[in-house]
Amino acid sequence: MDVLEKAVEGKRLTEAEVLALFDLPLPELAAAAHEVRLQKTDPQVVTYLIDRNINYTNVCTVGCAFCAFYRTRRQKDAYTLSYEEIARKVEELYRVGGKRILMQGGVNPDLPLEWYVDLLRYLKGRFPDLRIDAFSPEEILGLERLTGLRAEEVLERLKEAGLDGMPGAGAEILVDEVRKKAAPARIKTEDWYRIVDAAQSLGLYTLASMVIGFGEGAKERTLHLLGLRAQQDRALERYGNGFAAFALWTLQVEHTRLKGKAPGATAHEYLKTLAIARLVLDNFAHLQASWPTLGFKVAQTALYYGADDFGSTMLEENVVSAAGGHGRTHATVREIVRHIVDAGFKPAERDPLYRILRYPDPGAILAEAEERELPLA
Ligand code: SF4
Known part of the structure; x- marks a missing residue:
């Protein structure tokens, strides 16, 4: 049987078939x-x-060569947001109808575990229905090293304080040879899976992701996808709680130390890898199209290459945009709805777990003034 027919019939592909x-x-x-x-x-x-991204600190000791967002603690523009500043950003999100934040930062050695615990309690106290997906495996690894606790213990404390889930960042290509070249101090593949597994065991939301363009080949991309598929099997079987979705991005190097050293990835490669991901990840329902890295047109095209989701408004994104990106740090609801309709689909607002919240009337949203585009704090 032809490998594409096999995938369409829902049969699992072998490593050799994925490579082909x-x-x-x-x-x-x-x-x-x-x-x-x-x-x-x-x-x-x-x-x-x-939703809204909030980058609570840009201080980071990991120093990835592909990151233009981080600062050392002595740099003038190093920052850590106060709880009040973070709350103001949440208020803005509520004004546009969102109730979910994706909160990530650097690995900041000046912030003890209590800082995170108190922040979560503070936010849940002020916004009881806020959903907080925060702190990537790299940040949890930093807290393990800082406290001497295991990831399960760190995550349990954070969950008790109000954490709902963990963003999918930090996966890039989960093959250590690729990771070492781009960022020797970056979280290793084994630790990434260990910490994600700990989050899944506690019932926390997780997202699987992939970033292409480090110079990796088909073999490394295949290993990455097969690793995610295996973790999804494990998590669903053991905990009944796996990755909510898969998201693919292209590496942005324009303002980073990898400029001229890593090739990045074209739209063609992005679409090809996305389509392959849909065929390989037979235990995932949802694949996101990514507009921040390659723009809205490629994201619309992605809806015919395996993606069923247009991602999120983000409202404020600093990490991809610092590295280069597509020049946009957020999208309005109006823009997202228009692009979905123009691509030939019916838009549906969802929550992070992909439960449909409503089917908005595109006509009404498109007729709205741009009052949803608020100035951001
Ligand atoms: S990608 Fe994350 S871990 Fe790496 S330097 Fe940037 S903030 Fe730090």
């Missing part, structure tokens, strides 16, 4: 990936989320 996908023409991959997407999720609907 990288040699197939893009239109054939797209057709098969879209077919699988139509089987797995509502064919008419493309979902989106209203």
Whole structure:
């Protein structure tokens, strides 16, 4: 049986078959990936989320060469937001109808575990219905080292204080040879899976992600996807709680130390890898299209290459944009709805767990003035 037919029939692909996908023409991959997407999720609907990114500190001791966001604690523009500043950002999110924050920062050695615990309590006290997905595996590893506690213990304390989930950042390519070249001090593959597994064991939300463009080949991309698929199997079987979705981004190097050293990835490579991900990740329902790295047009195209979700408004994004990005740090609801409709789908607002909250009336949203575009704190 042809490898694409096998994937469309829902049969699991072997490592050799996944590798072979990288040699197939893009239109054939797209057709098969879209077919699988139509089987797995509502064919008419493309979902989106209203949320906000908050980068609570840019102080970081890891120093990844692909990161233009971090600062050392002595640099003039190093910052850590106060609880009140973070609360003001949440208020802005509530004004545009969102109730979820994605909060991440650097590995800041000046912030003890109590700082995080008190922050979560403070935010949940002020905003009881706020959903907080925060602190990537790298930040949790930093807290393990700072406190001597295990990831499970750190995460339990954070969960008790109000943590709902963990963002998918820090995965990049989960093959250590690739990681070492781009960022020798970056969290290792084994630790990334260990900490994600700990989060999943506690019932926390997690997202699987991938960043292409470090100079990795088909072999490393294959290993990354197979590793995520294996973790999803494990987590669903043991905890009944796996990754909520998969998101793919392209590496942005413009303002980073990797400029001229890493090739980045074209839109063609992005779409090809996305389509392959849809065929490989047979235990994932949802794949996100990414507009911040390659723009809205490529994100619309991605809806025919396996993606069923347009990501989120983000409202404020500092990490991708600092590295280069597409020049946009947020999207309005109006823009997202318009792009979904223009691509031929019905928009649906969802929560982070992909439960549909409402089917907005695109006509009404598109007729609205831009009052949802608030000045940001
Ligand atoms: S990517 Fe994260 S861990 Fe790496 S330097 Fe930037 S903030 Fe630090």
